Amino acid sequence: MNNVFQINKIITMKINMQIRLTIYIILAMVFAYSFSCKPKTPGSVSVGDAASKVYVAPGQYDEFYNIVSGGFNGQMSVVGLPSGRVFKILPVFSVHPENGYGYSEETKPMLNTSFGFVPWDDLHHIALSTTKGEHDGRWAFGNANNTPRVARVDLTTFKTVEILEIPHSSGNHSSPFITENTEYVVASTRFSIPIGDEKSRDVPINTYKENFKGTVSFIKVADDGEMSIAFQLVTPGVNFDLARAGKGPSHGWFFFSCYNTEQAYSLLEVNASQKDKDFIMAVNWKKAEEYIKAGKGKTVKAKYAHNVFDDHTHTATSTIMDEVVQLDPSEFDDIIYYIPCPKSPHGCDVDPTGNYIVGSGKLAALIPVFSFNKFITAIQNKDFEGEYDGLPVIRYESALHGEVKRPGLGPLHTEFDGRGYGYTSMFVSSEIVKWNIETLEVVDRVPTYYSIGHLMIPGGCTAKPHGKYVVAYNKITKDRYLPTGPELCHSAQLYDISGDKMQLLLDFPTIGEPHYAEALPASMLMNKQVKFYRLEDNQHPHAAKGESQARVERNGNKIHVYLTSIRSHFAPDNIEGVKIGDEVYFHVTNLEQDWDVPHGFAIKGANTAELLVMPGETQTLKWIPDRVGVFPFYCTDFCSALHQEMQGYLRVSPANSNVELQFSLGQNGQ
Amino acid sequence: MATFFKPFQSVLIVLALMAASCSQSSRESSQTVSTGVQPGPGQSAVVDPDSKPNVVQVAIGSPDHSTLVKAVQAANLVDDLSNVGPFTVFAPVNSAFDALPSGVLQSLLKPENKESLIDILEYHVYVGVIRESMIRDGQVLNQVNGKNVRLGKSGDALTVNDANIIGTVEASNGIVYVIDKVLNYE
Numbered sequence: 001m002n003n004v005f006q007i008n009k010i011i012t013m014k015i016n017m018q019i020r021l022t023i024y025i026i027l028a029m030v031f032a033y034s035f036s037c038k039p040k041t042p043g044s045v046s047v048g049d050a051a052s053k054v055y056v057a058p059g060q061y062d063e064f065y066n067i068v069s070g071g072f073n074g075q076m077s078v079v080g081l082p083s084g085r086v087f088k089i090l091p092v093f094s095v096h097p098e099n100g101y102g103y104s105e106e107t108k109p110m111l112n113t114s115f116g117f118v119p120w121d122d123l124h125h126i127a128l129s130t131t132k133g134e135h136d137g138r139w140a141f142g143n144a145n146n147t148p149r150v151a152r153v154d155l156t157t158f159k160t161v162e163i164l165e166i167p168h169s170s171g172n173h174s175s176p177f178i179t180e181n182t183e184y185v186v187a188s189t190r191f192s193i194p195i196g197d198e199k200s201r202d203v204p205i206n207t208y209k210e211n212f213k214g215t216v217s218f219i220k221v222a223d224d225g226e227m228s229i230a231f232q233l234v235t236p237g238v239n240f241d242l243a244r245a246g247k248g249p250s251h252g253w254f255f256f257s258c259y260n261t262e263q264a265y266s267l268l269e270v271n272a273s274q275k276d277k278d279f280i281m282a283v284n285w286k287k288a289e290e291y292i293k294a295g296k297g298k299t300v301k302a303k304y305a306h307n308v309f310d311d312h313t314h315t316a317t318s319t320i321m322d323e324v325v326q327l328d329p330s331e332f333d334d335i336i337y338y339i340p341c342p343k344s345p346h347g348c349d350v351d352p353t354g355n356y357i358v359g360s361g362k363l364a365a366l367i368p369v370f371s372f373n374k375f376i377t378a379i380q381n382k383d384f385e386g387e388y389d390g391l392p393v394i395r396y397e398s399a400l401h402g403e404v405k406r407p408g409l410g411p412l413h414t415e416f417d418g419r420g421y422g423y424t425s426m427f428v429s430s431e432i433v434k435w436n437i438e439t440l441e442v443v444d445r446v447p448t449y450y451s452i453g454h455l456m457i458p459g460g461c462t463a464k465p466h467g468k469y470v471v472a473y474n475k476i477t478k479d480r481y482l483p484t485g486p487e488l489c490h491s492a493q494l495y496d497i498s499g500d501k502m503q504l505l506l507d508f509p510t511i512g513e514p515h516y517a518e519a520l521p522a523s524m525l526m527n528k529q530v531k532f533y534r535l536e537d538n539q540h541p542h543a544a545k546g547e548s549q550a551r552v553e554r555n556g557n558k559i560h561v562y563l564t565s566i567r568s569h570f571a572p573d574n575i576e577g578v579k580i581g582d583e584v585y586f587h588v589t590n591l592e593q594d595w596d597v598p599h600g601f602a603i604k605g606a607n608t609a610e611l612l613v614m615p616g617e618t619q620t621l622k623w624i625p626d627r628v629g630v631f632p633f634y635c636t637d638f639c640s641a642l643h644q645e646m647q648g649y650l651r652v653s654p655a656n657s658n659v660e661l662q663f664s665l666g667q668n669g670q
Numbered sequence: 671m672a673t674f675f676k677p678f679q680s681v682l683i684v685l686a687l688m689a690a691s692c693s694q695s696s697r698e699s700s701q702t703v704s705t706g707v708q709p710g711p712g713q714s715a716v717v718d719p720d721s722k723p724n725v726v727q728v729a730i731g732s733p734d735h736s737t738l739v740k741a742v743q744a745a746n747l748v749d750d751l752s753n754v755g756p757f758t759v760f761a762p763v764n765s766a767f768d769a770l771p772s773g774v775l776q777s778l779l780k781p782e783n784k785e786s787l788i789d790i791l792e793y794h795v796y797v798g799v800i801r802e803s804m805i806r807d808g809q810v811l812n813q814v815n816g817k818n819v820r821l822g823k824s825g826d827a828l829t830v831n832d833a834n835i836i837g838t839v840e841a842s843n844g845i846v847y848v849i850d851k852v853l854n855y856e
Contacts, residue, residue, distance in 0.1 A: 050706045050707045053706075267804075269798050269799070270798060270800065270804065273798060273812070276812065342816075343812065363797055363812070364816070365792075365814065365815055365816035366816070406785070406788075409750055409792075409797075409814060410753075410797070427753070428750055428753050428755075428797065428814075429749070429750045429753075430712060430713060430749060430750075430753060446709065447709045447712055447749075449710075449712075449713075450712070450713040450753070451713070451753055451754055475754070476713070476753075476754060478713065478716045478718070479715075479716045479717060479718075495706070496706060502706075503706025503707075504706045504707045504708075504709060505706055505707065
């Protein structure tokens with residue numbers, strides 16, 4: 001004992017010195033390593049036929065559209081697979097000065113909320129619309145994590161056409177997952193909060209257990225896509241993480257992963273990891289729907305924005321809604337059941353047959369796979385192990401199909417290939433693990449570079465996966481690409497999954513921070529893309545549908561410029577009579593009726609952005625001159641051989657000036 | 671620069687360990703039969719002399735943990751522990767391994783017992799950072815292998831199960847508690 005103590009003392013003394021030593025040692029390692037065992041140059045890896053498998057020859061198309069969430073950039077990106085080429089950054093919840101989204105008068109209302117104009121959000125998950133559980137290529141939905149919203153993108157224009165705010169919610173993470181026929185999109189709270197009137201909301205944080213509630217919103221999607229909140233379930237306060245709808249036999253149910261069932265409200269990294277098991281919350285939404293139809297819901301006050309973009313007026317409108325219907329599941333005994341799930345489940349995924357539900361406990365040493373049939377039998381037999389806040393908890397073993405043992409460290413998400421296998425991302429051990437859904441055996445594993453978050457198989461969350469590839473979306477890039485200072489892009493890897501073994505084909509950078517993504521065959525979308533907007537259908541109130549309609553009008557201190565653009569001039573291009581104190585609205589109509597000929601519009605000193613106006617479209621830039629002078633404006637998109645000639649001048653005079661309002665085109669001293 | 675290679679002995683140890691890890695990664699590569707790109711080394715091979723060392727690098731840098739490092743390498747956990755974590759690692763010193771009943775360590779290091787070795791090592795790792803100031807007497811942590819350890823605090827003395835915490839090193843991806851016994855669960 002004495003001896004041990006002496007050693008301990010020596011060791012304790014050594015520790016500080018060791019830190020210093022370690023740095024020297026690591027330096028030495030680095031030198032040694034760079035000459036030794038890291039095969040980093042292309043010449044030292046066996047590329048095999050990987051390159052040919054991802055090579056899309058010039059003029060050829062990719063096989064899949066990959067719609068990728070941008071995370072903290074609030075956008076989506078459109079990527080081709082297998083090449084990994086980026087085709088478009090599609091603004092959703094964040095302003096995009098590149099095309100004027102959120103800056104033009106027409107698009108500002110898209111970002112309106114009950115908090116006013118919100119120019120940014122954090123978009124985590126994509127849901128592509130489905131019919132009978134299969135991709136139908138109509139819309140992509142995305143969630144706003146920070147100021148809770150759900151957006152709908154039209155896949156014929158790749159434009160955000162609707163944004164619906166979610167009231168009584170905070171941290172809309174568990175969203176925008178959809179039911180089999182896109183009947184509903186869900187939006188559930190990551191952060192439970194006190195809800196209700198002002199008095200109910202102004203409570204001490206340490207009354208979480210009594211006062212904090214979760215909400216799960218079911219958003220109805222109409223045939224034309226328009227969204228409305230059908231009802232909200234008010235649940236015990238926990239953190240909802242992810243969700244998937246049942247399909248096939250489990251259609252009518254929705255499954256939500258819940259963590260922090262400890263109901264901690266501080267230092268969650270410790271206090272929300274106390275229990276051996278949290279829950280997957282199963283919701284019988286068909287039952288909830290029946291109760292709503294039977295008038296059992298309660299209409300409560302709410303304040304939330306509903307923003308819709310109209311393709312005919314090329315304008316968004318924002319409507320503030322004032323009520324929502326809520327249902328308290330604790331008043332019914334057949335809406336919500338909890339299934340215990342180890343430990344702090346993140347991903348909650350349903351296999352293509354709809355028979356199995358996979359919970360990925362990010363701190364768990366195994367992956368539980370639940371059987372929908374056994375779950376239903378357990379409900380029928382009232383095989384409950386207890387209650388959570390008055391709602392039944394199914395016995396774990398009774399719902400369990402089995403456990404994937406030792407899958408790796410840090411399981412997060414599971415996708416499916418439609419051939420009986422699940423593919424789970426492992427954050428801590430940086431790998432994708434392939435396992436057999438029936439036998440639960442691990443059959444293959446591949447490393448990812450590094451620390452994978454989500455993974456995606458085209459159609460891998462649907463009833464009919466398209467298979468062929470799995471993509472790893474990683475959180476850590478470190479040494480994968482040429483370094484770019486402290487902030488690095490996020491890396492992705494593409495693997496071929498057509499054989500028994502996964503094969504690494506490609507490593508490519510991504511935009512923003514991808515979380516979930518989906519992909520569907522190019523053939524489902526490429527032939528229905530809108531090439532331009534028809535001028536005769538343009539119902540914008542300030543459209544000038546020809547140069548004969550181009551003009552400038554004064555209305556008090558508001559100047560409306562009805563500007564047209566066509567290769568290679570604006571009409572009018574000389575404007576005088578604008579005075580300090582005026583507000584100028586440039587309503588730019590692109591008269592082109594041809595594919596891929598946008599015209600841009602920018603004017604010196606604009607505190608907004610540019611406009612990028614598609615053929616047949618009208619967009620408006622507001623400009624307030626603050627000084628006297630002549631201001632050039634020009635086309636920002638290289639539209640033609642005489643693009644550089646596409647310009648104009650606007651004269652600004654003092655407030656008391658007598659200069660008449662006048663405009664012209666082609667009056668060059670003649 | 672004269673002082674740079676002063677801890678010469680440690681450098682030798684490290685080089686020896688690296689040689690081991692190199693042969694390990696080439697062994698992994700040789701198992702992959704594919705027409706795709708062969709997997710390269712994992713996160714542990716990131717060359718970064720500037721950042722604070724991670725938990726594995728801390729262990730590798732400590733001559734008192736050479737047995738632990740050897741075990742972590744044999745269990746292929748080097749890349750896992752080079753992850754962002756964060757981790758709380760209970761790191762038994764060499765004398766703790768020496769104190770195991772004779773033959774136990776040798777047996778664990780055999781390839782056929784790799785699963786048991788992984789299980790024991792994962793029992794020494796918690797995902798999350800529990801700093802000294804956060805330790806409460808009787809606090810239970812659920813370790814990576816799914817089993818619990820119990821922390822103890824009496825005055826300034828900290829324990830985990832029946833082991834004493836005899837040193838603390840902050841790492842870039844967590845914290846290393848140096849302990850005097852190999853942890854075991856019933």
